[in-house]
Every structure is written in structure tokens, then in C-alpha cells.
Amino acid sequence: MSLPEVINHQDHLLSVNINEQEAVQHPTDGYFIQPLFLDSENGTWVLYAKFPPGTLLPRHFHTGTVHFFTTKGSWNYVEYPEDKQTAGSYLYEPGGSIHQFSVPKDAKEAAEGFMVVTGANINFDDDDNFIDVSDAGTIEQAVLTVCQMMGRDAPRYIRPGASAAFSF
Template sequence: MSTHTPRSAAYTPDQLKRMPFQYAQPQGMLPDLVVAPVVPEDERIWVPQAENVWFRPLCLNRSAGYWINLLRVRKSGVLSRHRHPGPVHAYVIKGRWRYLEHDWEATEGGYAFEPPGETHTLVVDEGVTEMITLFNVQGCMYYVDPWGENVGYEDVFTKIDMCRQHYEAVGLGGDYVEQFIR
């Protein structure tokens, strides 16, 4: 029979509930990533992707091959036709958009899941002055023509390169992107 008294006996249940973890985190663990505000006040943080199209990195995970960013569009029209080998999650913060291949529209406050293998053409319709959507993209985006022929791609590494070049050019320094990389 053990005579050991557990350490928790010295505390009330409420004290235990409010007590932080008492040990070190695992050695080599990556630091937390907290981005605030998500929609930046400094316009230089938005990385140009095309005319009137920008992205704002939130997490660029090179070890797992995904990225999370805001996409901001201030024009109407077709943005891109692309295929996803991995899943994509989207949350519409402002405005609306749709895919030519589907009959649904992603609207402000809405969420969309895009399954692996999906090929679609992103459109922002007339009357939308600004669209901002949070995207979580696993893997890459293969840009394709209407018949599925590859015309380009984007992955976490091309995103990092775009950020590094842009941040250097606007005076934030190329290493500004490092805070988003995991």
C-alpha cells in the first residue's frame, strides 16, 4: 500500500483548474503562431498575386506542405482555374465568390470544403467591391486550362518566395515572412 500523497491534494479543485501545465513543452517544439490583426492595418502586408488580387499569409507550413492565408480581391471576373490534390477549407469574411463548375455561392460568413481532386474556376461576380476569404490549402494548386492541361502551380514554397520578394520591395525586409513559417 502506497503512502504517497498526490501533489494535487494540496490544491482546491478550482486552483487545479486554473493552474497552467507545470512542465516544459517538448524539446524542439515550434513556437505558437498568433497573428493579430488578421486583416492587417498596414497595406504592405498584403502580397500582390495578380492585378487587384492579394494574399495575406497567416501560416506557411513548409514541413507539412500547407498554407493558410487571406485572399483579397477588388475586381470582378475570373480569377483562376485550378485543381487541388489535397483538401481546401474556406471561410468567407467579406463579399462573395463562386465556381463556374458548381451551383452554390460562397457568401459572407459561409464555409466551403473543397475535396482533394476538385478542379474549379474561381469567379467574383459584378457588384462585389471587395472579397476577403480565409483559405487553408493542403498541398498545392495546379493551374490548368479548360481541358486540364497544367499551366502553372503554387505551393507553400512559391508562396514563401512571393512574400520574401514583396516584403523586401516594400521595406519590411525579406525576413518579415519568417514569422509566418512553421
């Protein structure tokens, strides 16, 4: 048996280092994200995020799965206060789950982690009214808009397609 024929030749590796670029801060919620891989066509988003103490995200419904690995700090879902996620925790969230992300106000440090998400988050307010949808496409648009408003370059991330490449 011989090696298979190369279908997609790579001239270089597609790699992003979170220590080599500045994260983007959400303009109202205060958390920071570093997009690593945004694929709006297939609905996959990969982010590294930093959530300061007191972060409370909207309750959301997942249309797909989530893999979240916590690297620093701790956080929990409001619905599961006893199930704190701490540095080193890996969490799998099935599609169809509903919850609200929280970092306690009295936390000693920000919660940080790496997430791989498929599909979208359908976000709701405290009265269960629809707010918006977060997916790879809306996240990419938000990152680009915030960076443009701040007069800074957008972070480098991977955009797949027929010829996978970096965002710039």
C-alpha cells in the same frame, strides 16, 4: 494523473493580426494575400485573401483539402454559378477537386476570406494546358519576391519547424 511534460516550450504566443500589416498584391491578377502560416515541409498554407470584383483565377486541381471561410463579399466557382459563397459561408473542398474561382465583375465589394490548404494547386489555362503549381513554398517565394521588387518589408507570418517561429 499529472500534466504531461512540456515538449515545446513557448516563450510567447505565435500570433499574426491581419489588421497590423499590409497585404501583398499579386502582380498580375490583382488580388491581395496575407500569409499567416506557410509550411512548405508539410504542404500546409494558411492565408487571408481579398479578391476584387472581376477576379478570375486559373482553373486548378487540388492535391489536398481546402477549408475556406468567406468573411466579406461573395464569390463562386465557374462550374457552380448557383452556389454563391457569401459572408459567413464555410466551404470544404476535397482533394482531387477541380474548379475555377470567380468574383463577378459587377460585385459591389471584394470577396474576402480565410483559407487553410493542404497540398498544392495545379493550375491550368483555358485550353487545359499546365501553367504552374501553387503550394506553401511557391507562395512564400512569390511573397518575398514581390515585396523585394516593391522595396517593402514582407509581412510577418508563422513558419513552423523544430522551433516554430515567425518569418522575421
